[in-house]
Amino acid sequence: MSTTPTSTIKKHYRLFRPNAISNSVASRYQKPTHYFGFIPEPAIENFFTGRIWSRHNTPFPPAKIETYIIRGYFEITSAVTTKPNLKCRRCLNEQRQKFISFHCAKCQKTCHYCRHCITMGRMCSCDELILWENELPRSRIQKSHVKFTWRGKLTVHQQKAADELLTSLKQNHNHLIHAVCGAGKTEILFAPIYASLKAGKRVCVATPRTDVVLELYPRFQQVFQNIMIHALYGGAQNDTQFAQLILATTHQLYRFENAFDVMIVDEADAFPYTYDEALQRAVMKAKKADAPIAFVTATPSTKLLIQQRNEKWGYSFIARRFHGQLLPVPRYQALWNYEKAFHKQKIPQKLKNWVEQRLQNHQPFLIFFPTIDLMEQATSLFQQIEPTIESVHSEDPDRKEKVLQLRNEERKGLLTTTILERGITIKNVQVAVVGAENLIFTSSALIQISGRVGRNVQYPTGDIVFFHHGITMEMDQARKKILEMNRYE
Ligand SMILES: [Zn+2]
Ligand SMILES: [Zn+2]
Structure with missing residues (x-):
């Protein structure tokens, strides 16, 4: 049996929390100073166990949080530590170019915030994070x-x-x-x-x-x-x-x-x-x-x-699917100058034939596009053939619903970016990639996309076609790896 890489993990882990307690804010509170007889409220324990959170923005009244801080239940740290160099305590980013320095109205000094995790709310060097020190009681x-x-x-x-x-x-x-x-x-x-x-x-x-x-x-x-x-x-x-x-x-x-x-x-x-x-x-x-x-x-x-x-x-x-059938192997189909065709408001003929075939056979389909732009140009053209065809991408708020509609056969097909390359299963779905030569389609992306086909035990096969303007190594590698898997017993 293999040996535990615990030592490596521990070493890494130490690297990740060097300034955890050493900053000046934390040293104001000596820990642990849990008051004798004080029992923390379950709601506080439940929420904070294992979490690192903004001190002044919790789901609890600030005064309550302060009483716990005074009693030493939290470790406190700056959101961005500055010594020895800038480091975001939340996402552990240390890349200098990802920090913004500015004159801060709150602390009246030059302050820094991390751009890398800003989607979770802006936190700068004078903001504080709190970290619950205890484990949850086992009985809980x-x-x-x-x-x-x-x-x-x-x-x-x-x-x-x-x-x-x-x-x-x-x-x-x-x-x-x-x-x-x-x-x-x-x-x-x-x-x-x-x-x-x-x-x-x-x-x-x-x-x-x-x-x-x-x-x-x-x-x-x-x-x-x-x-x-x-x-x-x-x-x-x-x-x-x-x-x-x-x-x-x-x-x-x-x-x-x-x-x-x-x-x-x-x-x-x-x-x-x-x-x-x-x-x-x-x-x-x-x-x-x-x-x-x-x-x-x-x-x-x-x-x-x-x-x-x-x-x-x-x-x-x-190497085997749960239903025991082989993985569908992608086939190549040249679609020269497909971009020009779409610019001219035309669906390339071979692609059009493919879609019409799917409609005739009543097979749901996904068509992957390399860019949102190209996909959006194509959407209205496809809708002229079949009005229920829609497109989805990562910013689309209705994406979940549209996929559901495809699954429920309320839509015949969806155009998509690589956002749907994994995690979705649609019975009897047929798949085409337009512009498979584009750099965004790495061999793993293409394997995942091909992996959408034939997942259902009643429909274990199906068409997966790479429409391309030239064959890339990534395409070949994807195909090779799929064939390789199919050779295993
Ligand atoms: Zn960060
Ligand atoms: Zn500040």
């Missing part, structure tokens, strides 16, 4: 009440991966689940998560994509009952309860520290997680120092695979 975690109501059956491959993951988590080992699109990754997580919850552990399932949180939340609510589950994403309501199971976008982890006993990162390779070291640090910060991380993905980066091997994490590999 309703471990004996968790009810596991999933009655599905795992395939042999899924069962093996679930057992392996459970073993890793029990031993606090990191783990990588590398499973093709449609292998049934979420079901693999159920039993190991249940075991962790039953053991009184706090579990986080983090994913870079809001859509994935929204897709997972109702499924988890169904499977785990008698337990508080929170779904956290940009724009979600702030819940003040203590949740033993949290589904969150990786961004939301900025608000946690030392909180989780088990951390699962789903779709570990999805944008922006892979490109953003701050998000990776957020994962490390949000979990407890010796808590294991499990990564789950169909398309692990080379870096992740190397790390898994070097640090001897647990590893599960599934």
Whole structure:
């Protein structure tokens, strides 16, 4: 069995919290000075356990928070520490160019704020964050009440991966689940998560994509009952309860520290997680120092695979979909000068034929576009063929609804950006990529997109076509990897 990379994790963790207590504000309050006989209110404990929060902007009356501060229940820190260099205490960003310095009206000095996590509210060097110092009393975690109501059956491959993951988590080992699109990754997580919850552990399932949180939340609510589950994403309501199971976008982890006993990162390779070291640090910060991380993905980066091997994490590999059928293999179709055609208000003929074929066969379809601009030009043209065709992109507030309408057969097809490359399942969906040669379509994006096809056991096959203006290495690599998976027994 593999050895624990705990020492590495601890070392990293220390790196992430060097100035935690050393700043001048914190030293004003000696800790711990919990007053004898004082019992903290459950509501305060429930909310703050594992959270790092703005001192002056909590869901509780400020005077109440101050009484807890005086009693030493909170660690206090500047939102942006300045020594030895600028560092955001919330997202751990240290890149100088991501800080803005300005004359601050509040402190009458030059103050700094971090641009990197500004979407969570502006915090500058004279603002303070508070961090609850204690663990929640064990009795508060309703471990004996968790009810596991999933009655599905795992395939042999899924069962093996679930057992392996459970073993890793029990031993606090990191783990990588590398499973093709449609292998049934979420079901693999159920039993190991249940075991962790039953053991009184706090579990986080983090994913870079809001859509994935929204897709997972109702499924988890169904499977785990008698337990508080929170779904956290940009724009979600702030819940003040203590949740033993949290589904969150990786961004939301900025608000946690030392909180989780088990951390699962789903779709570990999805944008922006892979490109953003701050998000990776957020994962490390949000979990407890010796808590294991499990990564789950169909398309692990080379870096992740190397790390898994070097640090001897647990590893599960599934090349087969849950229904046992092969992965649909993308075919290429040249669509020369498609951009010009759209500019001239014309749908390229081959693409038009493809759509008409889908309509005739009553098959729902997704067409991926490289840019919002091009997609919007195309939308009105497609609507002339079929008025229910719509388009979605990341800023579209109605995106959830439109996908639902496609699923319910109220719409025949959707045009989309890469926003729908993962996390969605639509029965019998047929998929086309327009401009597959565009740089935005990396091999993993193309594998994920191809992975939308044939997921349903009643419709295990389907068409996936890359319409292109020239074949790229990324396209070839995607195709090669899919064929490779199909060769495994
Ligand atoms: Zn920040
Ligand atoms: Zn200031």
